[in-house]
Amino acid sequence: MTARHADGVGGGPAKTHRKLSRAQREQQILAVAEQVFAADGYQASSMDEIARRVGLSKPMLYEYFGSKEGLLLACLERAKRELLDATTAAAADAAGPEQLVHDCLLAFFTFGDEHSLAWELLRNESALPAASVNSGLEAIRKQQIQFTADLLGAARPDLGADRLEAFAEAIIGACERLALWREQQPDITPEKATEHLMALITPSLTQDL
Numbered sequence: 452m453t454a455r456h457a458d459g460v461g462g463g464p465a466k467t468h469r470k471l472s473r474a475q476r477e478q479q480i481l482a483v484a485e486q487v488f489a490a491d492g493y494q495a496s497s498m499d500e501i502a503r504r505v506g507l508s509k510p511m512l513y514e515y516f517g518s519k520e521g522l523l524l525a526c527l528e529r530a531k532r533e534l535l536d537a538t539t540a541a542a543a544d545a546a547g548p549e550q551l552v553h554d555c556l557l558a559f560f561t562f563g564d565e566h567s568l569a570w571e572l573l574r575n576e577s578a579l580p581a582a583s584v585n586s587g588l589e590a591i592r593k594q595q596i597q598f599t600a601d602l603l604g605a606a607r608p609d610l611g612a613d614r615l616e617a618f619a620e621a622i623i624g625a626c627e628r629l630a631l632w633r634e635q636q637p638d639i640t641p642e643k644a645t646e647h648l649m650a651l652i653t654p655s656l657t658q659d660l
Contacts, residue, residue, distance in 0.1 A: 477525075480505050480515060485526045489571035493523060523572075530569035531591040537562045538598060548606030549656055553649055555602060556626065559595075560641035563630050570630070596623050606656050618655060625651070 471479065483504045487496050498519050502512040516522040541558035545551035563570040600619035603610065610618075625648060633639045 476507075477515060480507075480512065480522070481526055481529055484522050485529075485568045485572065488523060488526065489568040493519075498522075526569070526572060527591065530566070530572065531594060533566065533569070534559070534562055534591065535594060535598065538595070542602065549649075549653065551602055552606060552652060552656065553645060555599070556622075556648055557641055557645040559626050560630065560633070560644045563633075564641060592623060595626075596620055599623060603656075622648070622652065 480501070484496075484501050487501050487504070491497075491500075496519070498512055499509055501522070502509045505512070512522075516525055537558045538555045541554040542551055545554045596616070596619045599622050600615045603615050603618055603622075607615075629644050629648060633644055
């Protein structure tokens with residue numbers, strides 16, 4: 452399990468011996484905040500603790516993101532962007548329709564392993580009460596549904612838009628449930644989870660419906 456690292460992520464205040472650009476500082480803050488939110492839960496997380504770990508004053512932290520909710524939304528937006536980057540990169544290297552879907556599913560499950568803190572945020576949406584935060588989580592889901600529908604459309608251009616969307620909704624739901632199931636099945640690798648899901652999906656790619 453691999454987690455991101457940034458100055459201060461290990462628990463102590465960040466070292467401030469070098470000057471960071473605003474963009475670098477924002478990424479540092481997001482890395483620390485993601486760890487705190489994932490470890491403590493959104494409600495119990497403290498902006499004071501995040502500021503301490505980053506090595507900034509609390510008012511300066513608010514200057515960057517406005518509020519704790521704003522900081523969480525920024526973490527979710529980064530996870531959304533990185534997940535899309537991972538699946539898009541996988542799609543670019545595929546040689547055919549089945550490999551296209553396979554590689555993108557594998558990228559999804561691998562993302563959960565390699566970005567465990569981001570996944571922890573995404574999977575605990577029930578603990579996030581703010582409507583805007585839940586809307587942010589749904590935006591990530593919708594992004595992946597549209598991406599999956601486009602993949603299926605490339606593999607099966609004969610399918611109608613409604614069926615492509617229905618299949619994509621079902622696949623993303625299955626991915627989320629399999630990702631949760633894997634937490635209780637440590638021997639199930641991303642490759643094995645992909646194999647299981649492809650066994651379910653492949654008939655839809657190869658048979659007339």
